[in-house]
Amino acid sequence: MSQLDTPIEVEDSQTVITELTPQALYDKLMALARNLWWTWHPEVINLFRDLDPIRWRQLDHNPIALLREFTLERLATRAAEMVLHSRINYAHRRLKEYLNSKQVWAATNAGVLGAAPVAYFSAEFGIHESIQIYSGGLGVLSGDHIKSASGLGVPLVGVGLFYDQGYFKQHLDENGYQKEEYLDTKVEDLPMEPALTPGGEPVEVRIDTRNGTLLARVWLMRVGRVPLYLLDCDVEGNSPQDRKLTSRLYGGDERTRIRQELVLGVGGVRVLQALGIRPGVYHLNEGHSAFGPLEVVRQRMHDDGLGFDDALREVARQTVFTTHTPVPAGHDRFQGPLVEEHLGPLRESLGISYDQLMGLGRVEPQNHDEPFCMTVVGLRLSRRANAVSALHGHISRRMWAHLWPWRVEEEIPIGHITNGVHVPSWLAWQMRQLYDRHFPAGWIHRMGEPEVWQFIHQVDPGELWETHHALKNLLLSFVRRRVSRQCRRRAERDEVVEAARNVLNPNYLTIGFGRRFATYKRAALVFANEERLARLLNNPERPVQLIFAGKAHPKDEPGKHLIQRISNMRHDPRFQHRVVYLEDYDINVCRHMIQGVDVWLNNPRRPLEASGTSGQKVVLNGGLNMSILDGWWAEAYDGENGFAIGRGTSHVSDEITDARDAESLYQVLEHQVIPMFYERDVDGLPGRWIKRMMNSISTLAWRFSAHRMVMDYTRTMYVPAAGGLSCDMDLR
Numbered sequence: 001m002s003q004l005d006t007p008i009e010v011e012d013s014q015t016v017i018t019e020l021t022p023q024a025l026y027d028k029l030m031a032l033a034r035n036l037w038w039t040w041h042p043e044v045i046n047l048f049r050d051l052d053p054i055r056w057r058q059l060d061h062n063p064i065a066l067l068r069e070f071t072l073e074r075l076a077t078r079a080a081e082m083v084l085h086s087r088i089n090y091a092h093r094r095l096k097e098y099l100n101s102k103q104v105w106a107a108t109n110a111g112v113l114g115a116a117p118v119a120y121f122s123a124e125f126g127i128h129e130s131i132q133i134y135s136g137g138l139g140v141l142s143g144d145h146i147k148s149a150s151g152l153g154v155p156l157v158g159v160g161l162f163y164d165q166g167y168f169k170q171h172l173d174e175n176g177y178q179k180e181e182y183l184d185t186k187v188e189d190l191p192m193e194p195a196l197t198p199g200g201e202p203v204e205v206r207i208d209t210r211n212g213t214l215l216a217r218v219w220l221m222r223v224g225r226v227p228l229y230l231l232d233c234d235v236e237g238n239s240p241q242d243r244k245l246t247s248r249l250y251g252g253d254e255r256t257r258i259r260q261e262l263v264l265g266v267g268g269v270r271v272l273q274a275l276g277i278r279p280g281v282y283h284l285n286e287g288h289s290a291f292g293p294l295e296v297v298r299q300r301m302h303d304d305g306l307g308f309d310d311a312l313r314e315v316a317r318q319t320v321f322t323t324h325t326p327v328p329a330g331h332d333r334f335q336g337p338l339v340e341e342h343l344g345p346l347r348e349s350l351g352i353s354y355d356q357l358m359g360l361g362r363v364e365p366q367n368h369d370e371p372f373c374m375t376v377v378g379l380r381l382s383r384r385a386n387a388v389s390a391l392h393g394h395i396s397r398r399m400w401a402h403l404w405p406w407r408v409e410e411e412i413p414i415g416h417i418t419n420g421v422h423v424p425s426w427l428a429w430q431m432r433q434l435y436d437r438h439f440p441a442g443w444i445h446r447m448g449e450p451e452v453w454q455f456i457h458q459v460d461p462g463e464l465w466e467t468h469h470a471l472k473n474l475l476l477s478f479v480r481r482r483v484s485r486q487c488r489r490r491a492e493r494d495e496v497v498e499a500a501r502n503v504l505n506p507n508y509l510t511i512g513f514g515r516r517f518a519t520y521k522r523a524a525l526v527f528a529n530e531e532r533l534a535r536l537l538n539n540p541e542r543p544v545q546l547i548f549a550g551k552a553h554p555k556d557e558p559g560k561h562l563i564q565r566i567s568n569m570r571h572d573p574r575f576q577h578r579v580v581y582l583e584d585y586d587i588n589v590c591r592h593m594i595q596g597v598d599v600w601l602n603n604p605r606r607p608l609e610a611s612g613t614s615g616q617k618v619v620l621n622g623g624l625n626m627s628i629l630d631g632w633w634a635e636a637y638d639g640e641n642g643f644a645i646g647r648g649t650s651h652v653s654d655e656i657t658d659a660r661d662a663e664s665l666y667q668v669l670e671h672q673v674i675p676m677f678y679e680r681d682v683d684g685l686p687g688r689w690i691k692r693m694m695n696s697i698s699t700l701a702w703r704f705s706a707h708r709m710v711m712d713y714t715r716t717m718y719v720p721a722a723g724g725l726s727c728d729m730d731l732r
């Protein structure tokens with residue numbers, strides 16, 4: 001039995017057991033907790049919650065940490081009280097069936113990958129709030145990608161880093177200024193174990209640099225059918241400083257960054273080799289892992305006797321690169337000496353000169369003033385590359401046109417696959433019940449198909465509205481709980497804490513804005529004209545309320561000032577009862593927001609939002625998007641399935657663009673969103689609004705699902721890269 005088959009053999013599942021021994025109870029629950037499959041199965045989440053709802057919440061919904069607090073005795077008592085035995089058996093059986101099922105989409109669509117899987121590299125994976133190895137959208141996208149690969153049965157392994165402190169926890173001080181707190185995670189509380197070689201030894205990789213050797217150990221995490229391997233530099237044998245190298249996401253300076261990227265890319269490829277995995281495809285999700293293919297080249301030269309150029313060509317054929325950043329400054333760049341310090345030994349094994357190596361990372365290989373850019377090397381070492389929305393594809397082709405000076409812009413070989421979200425992870429349980437009642441049986445396995453979602457038009461409008469309202473109420477109670485906790489933490493007066501317990505009104509139009517506070521996202525755009533906004537929000541016939549959340553990067557002072565400005569609106573009588581700011585935006589906060597809002601506001605400065613995915617999560621749950629025509633929304637909006645801010649243009653002057661977009665935002669609110677929301681039919685329902693909710697679900701849910709996205713990657717990138725013949729759109 002290999003390490004990947006082990007976990008869930010607890011009892012003979014043929015015998016029908018309803019009374020489990022305390023030990024068997026514990027083992028089965030632990031087996032469920034140790035495969036992240038549970039994170040997208042509400043019935044299993046509820047099972048864990050029922051063990052101890054209060055601790056469940058306090059422990060960040062971490063089932064291993066929760067179970068570790070139980071004695072066998074107490075577990076048995078609790079399971080009896082809550083009648084959990086058959087639910088545990090049922091869940092356990094479902095997981096087992098899932099892991100053993102051979103009837104998957106990929107069996108008929110990606111056979112070639114069976115023998116040679118995809119290795120998917122990413123610097124962050126956002127799988128669940130209890131596993132803090134993500135900071136934002138990029139990580140959540142990677143998490144959703146591997147969850148859908150698991151669901152579709154695409155043979156794929158993930159490669160990333162284990163950050164024991166992860167990204168920071170955010171809270172605001174009494175002035176509304178962001179404070180960052182880094183917490184140590186306990187490895188024992190996480191669903192990981194040391195990854196083992198075929199011989200049963202723990203994997204350890206070594207990477208030589210000019211000034212010593214970096215060591216990393218490797219953890220295995222199971223995400224459904226997908227194994228995720230995480231490198232961790234906190235090992236004996238590393239210097240004290242290097243032991244902290246993988247502590248934090250995006251912390252530290254350039255040197256930390258290049259060292260982390262060396263571990264991810266080169267280390268990651270070595271991990272696969274040590275595990276005996278021979279990938280057919282290397283997928284680099286963003287430039288952080290783009291050193292990886294150089295190590296693959298070295299292996300091919302060593303194993304197959306190829307020269308550098310031939311090996312490079314072969315490796316590029318197998319490599320897929322996804323770029324996410326439409327701003328030139330957003331791409332990692334390193335100076336020559338730093339590159340030589342870290343890649344020097346590998347460069348020598350490749351038999352290439354310093355100039356040759358640097359040339360791979362430069363737009364103009366001979367330009368000695370140009371630093372080494374991870375996106376450039378990613379593009380040069382892959383034969384298939386893509387952006388993450390149609391508009392971003394267009395921007396990326398223009399931005400990197402100089403790499404192919406002999407080609408016209410339309411022929412620059414960067415395509416696009418628009419991002420999508422993992423439906424079962426983001427779909428509220430209540431909404432899932434509604435879909436289960438009205439959609440064809442087994443629809444959840446076909447969620448990437450448009451036909452399935454047309455059934456939403458047959459749902460009774462009243463039922464859809466009620467379901468949405470139930471979710472909105474859940475969001476409001478979450479907001480009240482969080483806001484009163486925030487007030488207590490700041491040691492505010494009792495009246496303030498008490499007022500927080502009743503903040504917001506479930507009957508008012510509720511608009512959400514949750515995302516990183518990067519300045520291009522313009523969190524404060526809606527406050528461009530405070531008087532005008534105050535009048536809109538406080539209209540007694542048609543009141544409106546706003547919920548904000550989001551972290552600023554620790555070094556982003558302008559971002560922190562935006563947070564401060566918005567959170568301090570609570571001292572302004574005009575906004576006191578209409579605007580709230582939730583601290584510590586993470587997957588959990590995001591999930592509550594996207595499931596309960598009426599409208600999701602997205603107003604980045606076009607074209608800087610490569611795709612954006614939070615609005616796609618809103619669609620699934622019946623919320624409507626009100627967004628600038630940027631990223632995914634530029635190709636999603638059809639006039640009837642949400643609201644558009646602006647006309648999809650921007651001025652060369654940011655100031656003018658911002659003023660225009662703010663004006664359009666107010667116009668859309670005043671003339672479309674607010675009137676439509678408050679327009680009630682004879683039955684008291686907002687008929688036109690509900691129609692728009694249905695349009696949004698039927699036209700967008702399938703298209704912007706991660707299942708559709710992974711099917712696109714598989715058909716147009718993975719299968720051709722692995723040597724399969726179908727759909728080869730190879731342009732180079």
Ligand SMILES: *Cc1c(COP(=O)(O)O)cnc(C)c1O
Nearest residue numbers: 136137515586587590612613614
């Ligand atoms: C979905 C998600 C994001 C992505 O948000 P966008 O700004 O729309 O790209 C970021 N952070 C978290 C926690 C998310 O769940």
